[in-house]
Amino acid sequence: MSEIVELNVGGVHYTTTFETLLQEKSSLLHELFSSKNGLVKDSKGRYFLDRDGVLFRYILDFLRDKQLNLPEGFREKQRLQKEAEYYKLSGILDCIRGERESRPPGCITIGYRGSFQFGKDGLADVKFRKLSRILVCGRVAQCREVFGDTLNESRDPDHGGPDRYTSRFFLKHCFIEQAFDMLHEQGFRLAGSCGSGTAGSAAEPKPGVDAEENRWNHYNEFVFIRD
Incomplete structure (x- = not known):
């Protein structure tokens, strides 16, 4: 069973596993959590990432399910794309770009x-x-x-x-x-x-x-x- 890990992303707390964080080998998350070099912890011992904590939920969901499921009327796709670019998550970027290309005129x-x-x-x-x-x-x-x-x-x-x-x-x-x-x-x-x-x-x-x-x-x- 994969080890459970506590995260503090921009003040928002998450619980996941190292297995989930290591899903995409080319990502920054894989680079950080496979070696744990450069990671810092908050006062509660949670690994701290100084990024958008609210949008990180969609990144975690994608790593778990390999699908990008956004709520109807979601209005922060540009910000989510920037987060995906920072974390080097090509899977999310492909989903966002593919959705744009498939939009009918x-x-x-x-x-x-x-x-x-x-x-x-x-x-x-x-x-x-x-x-x-x-x-x-x-x-x-x-x-x-x-x-x-x-x-x-x-x-x-x-x-x-x-x-x-x-x-x-x-x-x-x-x-x-x-x-x-x-x-x-x-x-x-x-x-x-x-x-x-x-x-x-x-x-x-x-x-x-x-x-x-x-x-x-x-x-x-x-x-x-x-x-």
Whole structure:
């Protein structure tokens, strides 16, 4: 039976075996734990690695199962790739690169209606950008792939399967940069955008809507593609 080993990776503690750590002979882990030269221990006697402790769980899982199983909507593949490069784990790198190469091409459009929220002093006291909702249009399967559980499908009942297209999805949050980050992480790039200019309205705003804020309503769309 392989000897049990306690690890402290960036403050996160793990229990595994030397057999698991030595799985990939060309890796830095094999180099470190086969000789134990250059290793240090913390105050509890655990071997200490000054790396990302949270992401190390996926590295351990891969060494145990020879499969890279990431949760749906996982958003740190670039950081995980850097960790795999540091540990010289070619198996994980092959999985990440292979996944990217197998991604089908497609197009997703992001739209939002927004305004600028003002304080009592009007234009001199702009507080922040205000978005009411971020809309998502595209092929259903790709929208789910990119946005995972942040995607709200309640307005678009599932008819026709994942190969259908929709213009009725929206996100559960209102952070446009978060949506852009998720698209970028899945290999999409911005291809074009358009937006309305600001426009005043002579109509009386709805109850509870600030008249000055209402003057600055605008709508923008961004088209992302993956080749």
